Amino acid sequence: MTNYGFTITPEHGLVTIRFNGRLSRNDIKILREEILNNYSASTSIIIINMNLGEPSSLLVSIFLEVLDIRNRDGKGLAFCEMDRSTQKALQATGVLKYALSFDLETKAREYFNYDK
C-alpha cells in the first residue's frame, strides 16, 4: 500500500506501519479500515513507526481501538521512533500506557525476535 500517507508492511507474524508525514482525513479513514479489518485481531505483532508521523486525535482514536482489541487478547503492539512532541501527545492520551515503546524500529524488531 503506497498511494497513501502511510505504508503497511506485513511480514510473517509481524506488521509494520510507517508514515510519510501528516495524514489527510481520508488517509486516516483508510488506515483505520485497513488495520481494524485486517490486523487488529490477527496474531501478528504490530509495530508502529512514528518517525515521519504526526500525532492527531483521529490517529489516537485508531490506536486506542486497536489497543482495546489487542490487549484483551494479550497481543503485541509497539511504537517506535517517536520524537518528544509525539511522545508527549501519545502519553497524554493514554496510548503509551498500554503499548510498548522503543527508540528505534530495530530495537522493537529485536524485542519480538524479528531482527533480520
Add this chain to the structure above:
Amino acid sequence: MVIETRERKIKFDISFFSEYEKTIEEKFDDFVNELDLSKEEKKSILTVTMELALNAEEHSKTPDHKATISFFFRDTSFMVGVEDSGIGWTNESKNKDAFRGNGLKMVRALMDSILVSDYKKGLTVTAIKEVKRGLR
C-alpha cells in the same frame, strides 16, 4: 524610556469544505519563517493548531462552516487562536465515543496554557506556548 516589543501576527479564515490542513500548514510555515523555533516547538504548535481546527469542524456546528485561525508571537510567547461562530461549549458538543475526545488532552500536553471563551456567539480557544528563543 521606550521598551521595544517585537511581535508578529496573522489572522486567516479556513473553510471546512476545503482541505484546510494545507492552508494552515502553508500559513504556519510562512509565519514561523522569521522565528527561531526548534523543530519540536514547531511540530507541537502545528499539531495543536490542526487539533483546534478539527475540534471546530466537528463540534461547532457553525452555519458558515468556517473558522478563523490566528497566530500571534511576542517576545517568547506563541499564541494560537481558533474562533468559530457555532454553538459554543455545550454538553451536546461533548463526544460520546469513548475513543475520541483526546484532542484537548493533546493540546494541554503540548502547550503551556489553554483558554476557552464562549462569552459571545461561538467559541474561541486560545493555546499559548512559551518558546526558548524569539524572532531572528
